[in-house]
Every structure is written in C-alpha cells, then in structure tokens.
Amino acid sequence: MDGTLLDTLDDLAGSANYALRQHGYPQRSLAEVRRFLGNGIKMLMQHCGPAQLTKAEAADLLNTFRQHYLEHSMDATRPYPGILPLLDALQQRGVSMAIISNKLQPAVTELNAHFFSAYITTAVGESPTVRRKPNPDAVLAALTELGCAREEALYIGDSEVDIQTARNAEMACAAVTWGFRDRDELERLQPNFLIDEPTQLLELALPCADR
Known part of the structure; x- marks a missing residue:
C-alpha cells in the first residue's frame, strides 16, 4: 500500500514529528522518514526516536504516533x-x-x-x-x-x-x-x-x- 499504491510519506512524517515534538525529541526530515519506512510503525518510531529510549518511553512515543496517525492518515495521502x-x-x-x-x-x-x-x-x-x-x-x-x-x-x-x-x-x-x-x-x-x-x-x- 504505502510506497506502491499510495503516497503516504507526508502524513506518516507529520505524525512521526508530532509524536517527537510532544515528547521533546528532535524531529526528522522527510528523507529520513522515507528511509525508515517499510517495517511497520514500531520500527519506524524506533528509528525516528533517540537512541537508548527505555521500553516505557518507546511505548509512549509509539502510542502518541498511533493515535495521531489514525486521525490524520488521509490529510495529504x-x-x-x-x-x-x-x-x-x-x-x-x-x-x-x-x-x-x-x-x-x-x-x-x-x-x-x-x-x-x-x-x-x-x-x-x-x-x-x-x-x-x-x-x-x-x-x-x-x-x-x-x-x-x-x-x-x-x-x-x-x-x-x-x-x-x-x-x-x-x-x-x-x-x-x-x-x-x-x-x-x-x-x-x-x-x-x-x-x-x-x-x-x-x-x-x-x-x-x-x-
């Protein structure tokens, strides 16, 4: 679906950066998000977030992304x-x-x-x-x-x-x-x-x- 039928990059990057901002982490460029895509949202946010996050911090970041993306998955797609x-x-x-x-x-x-x-x-x-x-x-x-x-x-x-x-x-x-x-x-x-x-x-x- 993503990258084959639908151009979802802007919406995925938007939700990833929203989650990063909400948790006080540096944001990622479109090129970085594009490179991180393909293995599901858990791997996407593991790559987007800072290294050495605790399991709880990584789970919170993922949940913030998930909630935002489900509400904004068709904004620019x-x-x-x-x-x-x-x-x-x-x-x-x-x-x-x-x-x-x-x-x-x-x-x-x-x-x-x-x-x-x-x-x-x-x-x-x-x-x-x-x-x-x-x-x-x-x-x-x-x-x-x-x-x-x-x-x-x-x-x-x-x-x-x-x-x-x-x-x-x-x-x-x-x-x-x-x-x-x-x-x-x-x-x-x-x-x-x-x-x-x-x-x-x-x-x-x-x-x-x-x-």
Missing part, C-alpha cells in the same frame, strides 16, 4: 499518478487484487475503503493476529481468499521488505521505483521485475486462470 487507471484496467482484465501492508489494520481498512474499494476487497494490515512482512502468512492467506496459486501470482512492492516477503512466499516479485526506495537500491536486490511506470504492470498481469 493520495494515490500515485497512474494508479487508479492501472487498477481499473486490471479489474477489466479480470485480475484479482489484494493489499498486504505493515500499516495498522484500522488505517489499511480506512484507506482501502476510501481509495480502492471499487477494485480491492482483501486488505490486510498489522494486527496482533497477523505477523508482519516479510513473514508470508498474510500473503498466502490472501492468495487462498482470491483462489489464486502462488505460481500464478505477482507480488508488487517498493522495498527490501517486499522483495523478501515475495521470496518467503515463493512468488515472483515486481519492485516499483516511485516509492520509498531508490531505483539503484532496488536493482541491487534483484527482484524479478523492476517497474518505473504503472502501465508496465499491465504487461505482466493476467487473470490467474490465464497464466
């Missing part, structure tokens, strides 16, 4: 250019789609309902019962729900976590370059496909039955 036409074209071709995210489940549910509900009904986020990527459990469960074998599926993401998730799920992976990692970094990780424009995904995506 928008789909990347070309994403909505891509989803429409994929739907017309009969391609089934799901979202697997390390975002909090309430935010995933809200953002999917607001932006993508016409195209995507399966949207899984971080929760106490779902292990975060790169664990493949949520991906495999989504494939089961969609009725698609992993050999027929394509995992699309924007980070090293996504590429590792695809490998753990034994799936082909397309890494997009418009998200939270630079192209040369993604290239070094050797995904199956490197995607610079959303329209390139149309060349790769077919309904499961047609693969």
Whole structure:
C-alpha cells in the first residue's frame, strides 16, 4: 500500500514529528522518514526516536504516533499518478487484487475503503493476529481468499521488505521505483521485475486462470 499504491510519506512524517515534538525529541526530515519506512510503525518510531529510549518511553512515543496517525492518515495521502487507471484496467482484465501492508489494520481498512474499494476487497494490515512482512502468512492467506496459486501470482512492492516477503512466499516479485526506495537500491536486490511506470504492470498481469 504505502510506497506502491499510495503516497503516504507526508502524513506518516507529520505524525512521526508530532509524536517527537510532544515528547521533546528532535524531529526528522522527510528523507529520513522515507528511509525508515517499510517495517511497520514500531520500527519506524524506533528509528525516528533517540537512541537508548527505555521500553516505557518507546511505548509512549509509539502510542502518541498511533493515535495521531489514525486521525490524520488521509490529510495529504493520495494515490500515485497512474494508479487508479492501472487498477481499473486490471479489474477489466479480470485480475484479482489484494493489499498486504505493515500499516495498522484500522488505517489499511480506512484507506482501502476510501481509495480502492471499487477494485480491492482483501486488505490486510498489522494486527496482533497477523505477523508482519516479510513473514508470508498474510500473503498466502490472501492468495487462498482470491483462489489464486502462488505460481500464478505477482507480488508488487517498493522495498527490501517486499522483495523478501515475495521470496518467503515463493512468488515472483515486481519492485516499483516511485516509492520509498531508490531505483539503484532496488536493482541491487534483484527482484524479478523492476517497474518505473504503472502501465508496465499491465504487461505482466493476467487473470490467474490465464497464466
């Protein structure tokens, strides 16, 4: 979701810096927050906060971020250019789609309902019962729900976590370059496909039955 379908950087950085200010810690730049994204909000705030925080201090910082972000997750967030036409074209071709995210489940549910509900009904986020990527459990469960074998599926993401998730799920992976990692970094990780424009995904995506 983040860095692939939606440009969420401004809202995530805004909530991170709000939490840092509230607790009297130095703020982070957009570039720093971008680099810290991909492993869920707990890791994000561990990187954003000062080193050597106590467990209680880290938990307080995380809770402040969580509360603020759930109220402000759509202030500046928008789909990347070309994403909505891509989803429409994929739907017309009969391609089934799901979202697997390390975002909090309430935010995933809200953002999917607001932006993508016409195209995507399966949207899984971080929760106490779902292990975060790169664990493949949520991906495999989504494939089961969609009725698609992993050999027929394509995992699309924007980070090293996504590429590792695809490998753990034994799936082909397309890494997009418009998200939270630079192209040369993604290239070094050797995904199956490197995607610079959303329209390139149309060349790769077919309904499961047609693969």
